[in-house]
Amino acid sequence: MRVLSALICSVILTLSSVSALAQESLDKVAVIVDQGVILQSEIDELVNTVKDNAAKNNQSLPSDRALRTQAIEKLITDNLQMQMADRMGIRVSDPQLEQTIANIAQSQNRTVAQLRQDIISSSMSYDAYRETIRKELITGEVRRANVRRRIYITPQEIATLMELIKEQGDAQAEYRLGHILIGFPVEPTDQDIADARERADKVINLLNNGSDFAKIAIASSSGAKALEGGDMGWLNINAMPTLFAEVVQGRPVDSLIGPIRSGAGFHILKIMETRGIEISTVEEVNARHILVKPSIILSEEKAEKMLKDFKQQIIDGTATFADLAKKHSEDPGSGLKGGELGFADPEMYVPAFKNALAELAQGEISEPIRSVHGWHLIELLERRIDDATDKKQQEKAYQLIFNRKFAEETDSWLREMRESAYIEILDDGTS
Incomplete structure (x- = not known):
């Protein structure tokens, strides 16, 4: 019996070792990000999510390699923000998380139980969904804490915008913009700028010849909305970056604009839709x-x-x-x-x-x-x-300027954080 027991233990240990090796071969470290890592499974999961969403929306996608590159860049950014959250001591407790999920369900006219069933039906585990929401809350707080202090709004800026709002009246146009950023480093050389301009011109040519904007954005853009096909959503003319506002006014739907140079690179815009703002109390x-x-x-x-x-x-x-x-x-x-x-x-x-x-x-x-x-x-x-008091107009102007500057400074802060981080991609996905 002692011999049999020893044999069984040996078999169990062997199977455990084989299982561990198999798991390691299936899931390995793909990227080193400062003090953290990104696993192959995380990359695969994000790529599969983008593919599933594209299939549901009948949207075409670029090559798997281009898609993987974009997924890695997003995961690097998220990982760096989560590391910063740890250093800052930012946490989201389970009660806070549950309250947020309850708010999400309520906004969709669903109960939490119904939302949970919807998540499970979409082939995503509810635990994974909870942790995704937790991460979004944490990274959002990290961005607010770090970007807010970079924003300064002068009284003159508020007064100028208030005057502009009064001139335009309440029926201001809103634009749904598509955005592609062909980026270059924080301190680019002349060659970096020339190379970026060449890539931007090629993108414009592809788009003018009928290529799908969302597909090109996912494959080529360095912008924050790349994986959403470059869709920036609806933006008031005073809430979008000044650089964009100057070129989109008066342009019709489907207009392609760019390349426009900024400190981040060359921007290409497409006016997807426009709409007016109804007067409301x-x-x-x-x-x-x-x-x-x-x-x-x-x-x-x-x-x-x-x-x-x-x-x-x-x-x-x-x-x-x-x-x-x-x-x-x-x-x-x-x-x-x-x-x-x-x-x-x-x-x-x-x-x-x-x-x-x-x-x-x-x-x-x-x-x-x-x-x-x-x-x-x-x-x-x-x-x-x-009613439309001067105080309300002032608050509105301040918020519009703040939202625009927050978006601009967030992009700059993320790029600077990415540039200063130690990043090592261990597997480029070709093997």
């Missing part, structure tokens, strides 16, 4: 809240229960919302004012907070809700229809 809300932040001492469950107890005290008349906010709220800006936030556009709030406000009637108090800031108890005080 903006509803503002005045609300108050009590914010409680979980900590090592205060767990998620205890924080939520604390707010449920506060709500019951308010209902029973043993305490007022204002008094509880002054005593317990961890929002320094509103706590001293009894939790009152003042009239504001709900869009300025984080999704969980905004969505909770949308469900409340005047004078109603929410159940405790979790946002990226912590747990909130919210009371809707009043709704009103906002």
